[in-house]
Amino acid sequence: MPDFHPHHSVPYPYPRDITIPQFILDSDTHPLRPSRLAGSTWLVDDVTGRAFGLEEIRERVERLARAIREEWGVRPGDVACLYSANDVDYPIVIWALHRLGAVVSCANPSYTHSELEYQLSATSSKLLFTSSASLPTALKAASVAHIAPSNIVVLSPVPPARTPGECFPTSAQAEQGEFATVQGLVDRGWDLAKNYAEPRGPDVGDSIAFLSFSSGTTGLPKAIAIAHRNLIANVLQVAMHERCTERGLRDEDRFALPGDACMGVLPMYHIYGLVMNLHFVLFCGMTLVVCPKFNFQAMLESIVRHHITHLYIVPPQVVMLVNNPITKRYDLGHVRFAMVGAAPLSREVTEKFKAMFPRMRMGQGYGMTETCTIVSKFLFQQESVNGSAGLLIPDTVARIVKEDGSIADYGEPGELWVKGPQMALCYANNQKATEETFLPEGWVRTGDEALMTKEGNLFVVDRLKEILKVNGYQVAPAELEGHLIVHPYVQDAGVVGIADEYKGEVPLGFVVLEPSVAARVRASAAEAGQVTAELKKWVADHKVRYKHLEGGVEFVEAVPKNPSGKILRRLLREQAKEVVRLRAKSGKAQARL
Known part of the structure; x- marks a missing residue:
């Protein structure tokens, strides 16, 4: 089966002779750049209103x-x-x-x-x-x-x-x-x-602009080297994908109109916020309302106050919009666009969101730090397919590789490989990790299991790599395991994610206790509770909030491993499913009492 190609290409060369500020601030004549109203506002502080x-x-x-x-x-x-x-x-x-x-x-x-x-x-x-x-x-x-x-x-x-x-x-x-x-x-x-x-100079765009951190497909966070030309290319690719300057479109089908405004609620340190919510939005001529910290009701108030037309959001925020009753207090009818990224969104929530906001064109996209954000996204001019990560953006090629190394056909799952001008350069100062992910001929291994339909819709069906996605943030199990193992109570540990309606997934720790501690835990439920609380606190005291063990702690006799000592995560995930099932059963039993 040949590789999967997008429907369009960018008909202009990708510039390599300029830097990001030269592209965003100094050059306003690119054919894909929408017109901006003279004297229009670029940035607004949501708190003070300073423009x-x-x-x-x-x-x-x-x-x-x-x-x-x-x-x-x-x-x-x-x-x-x-x-x-x-x-x-x-x-x-x-x-x-x-x-x-x-x-x-x-x-x-x-x-x-x-x-x-x-x-x-x-x-x-x-x-x-x-x-x-x-x-x-x-x-x-x-x-x-x-x-x-x-x-x-x-x-x-x-x-x-x-x-x-x-x-x-x-x-x-x-x-x-x-x-x-x-x-x-x-x-x-x-x-x-x-x-x-x-x-x-002619190659200044090849110089490194950002060292953005990601856990890659495994292990501790790594510095990803992103060149100026990578970000510039992704902005142009998405502008072409959105048909930003195509003639003949009706206003309602035009992605960006003069006077449009976008909510800047995504954190700018995150690649999604940095590339799409900041640079792409400004390239498209919109005003960006900068929010220092996410608060749901404050976001709703800001959407109304600033007459926001575009939203770049993550699944937990969509769940809030759908489930929180205060949403109905605010008129969001002027919002024309909502893109959901950083983590998958369920079909059920997508359907409910579309039903609540029928005038808002909403869909998902897919990307990662290693691809300098967007690989695929829904088309603004078409109804998005629920559960799909959209269509490949221009000049992005995908390949789906099955477990036996053969290349998959339409509808067949396998590991997603992608390449295009937006791909990052490498993992800085980490040749081994670079060779594992950044392959010859420009391919980047995503570590995600996906399939492609004949209509060109990309579906991400599972995560082959070890990384968890909590609230859209990457969490490396190895980092949490390494931290747990140094606690004096712990002999061994394994961490996987379990589903969470709000956060996508949360970390669950399987812990093998030191024999003396294990004996105390077996002898007393109160002792088990205290040890659990101590281990959760051990993580909470040293790790950022989204890495906390909100999935809980389970004590086990052994963590499943292969002969070389590598954790068998598929088996651990099966154990986690059983834990979730038993918890749900116990909850129903308690409810009947």
């Missing part, structure tokens, strides 16, 4: 870049970590660093200090940008990673917009204690002449 247009963004990026260069001498190839919740200055920091040729590594603001320290050390970060809320954790991690306090920058409140005729901006808080702030650096940049040469 930014293109000229102020460019100016802010430039002043910040000059100050960073002056203060720390940042040069091409240097790495800076951005550890913060969403903020209107989040993209400003990214683009300023890219103007200098630096590499940006975005970190989950919920990370514990040990998780952040791992990322700082793995990327050899020179600078750390963080928020006031995340500063205490950032300081702990930075001290271990040998980043001095003088190399930490705090994102700070942005002053009000300048009044007409005002030559220089009103200075905000310049410093936060001993730490520099983004606003203080921007203010300082007004006094600096141009002091850097922005990277340019």
